[in-house]
Amino acid sequence: MSSKLIAPSMLAADFGNLQRDTEMVNTSDADWFHIDVMDGHFVPNISYGMPVIAAIKKHATKPLDVHLMIEKPERYIEEFAKVGADIITVHHESTVHLHRTLRQIKDAGCKAGIVLNITTPVSVLEDILPECYMVLLMSINPGFGGQKFEEVTYQRIKKLRKMIDEQGLDTKIEIDGGVTDQNIQKLVEAGADVFVAGSHVFKSENPTQTIANLKSLANS
Secondary structure, three states, X not given: OOOOEEEEEHHHOOHHHHXXXXXXXXXXXXXXXXXXXXXXXXXXXXXXXXHHHHHHHHHOOOXXXXXXXXXXXXXXXXXXXXXXXXXXXXXXXXXXXXXXXXXXXXXXXXXXXXXXXXXXXXXXXXXXXXXXXXXXXXXXXXXXXXXOOOOOHHHHHHHHHHHHHHOOOOOEEEEEOOOOOOOHHHHXXXXXXXXXXXXXXXXXXXXXXXXXXXXXXHOO
């Protein structure tokens, strides 16, 4: 069984101490940096863009997992690749020509993934799965951190895992939203591989230990 991965969400970091928090993730048991990009249109919030990602990349020693919660993400793929994205995921609901956008991500030198909102059935991915390094299932409504985990996510993971296995693929399943030490083992049992944790990590008394606990629980 492949190792389960932890990706702290930098949206929950202290932006007054961004280098400090980036270096904390570097030295922790985390595997990736999760970077949430929001445009105020596709989701009702605005986060950060290229300059902040470039600043994180300057100090990061682990891959940048860039999650684009933006309309028409195809307009900016090359720019995100240039500032340091290693993985780029785009919402199924955000782009008309999804296949073309995934190819665009790969052509830019990044690994490509698709994100699904809670109400988008996993069945829409049946024909496009072979193009995906990863599928990110939202377990909250995108746009804001600190929301309550939606229980329907477990069944969605199981359906997606079955689809991936039936096609003989090694596509990873990532979960974003409300991941804690209370539900991560159940998410692993359902079939998930990568876990985004924001508030649970950065608002804890000891973020490094919190990451270590999540990593241990996911791989136990």
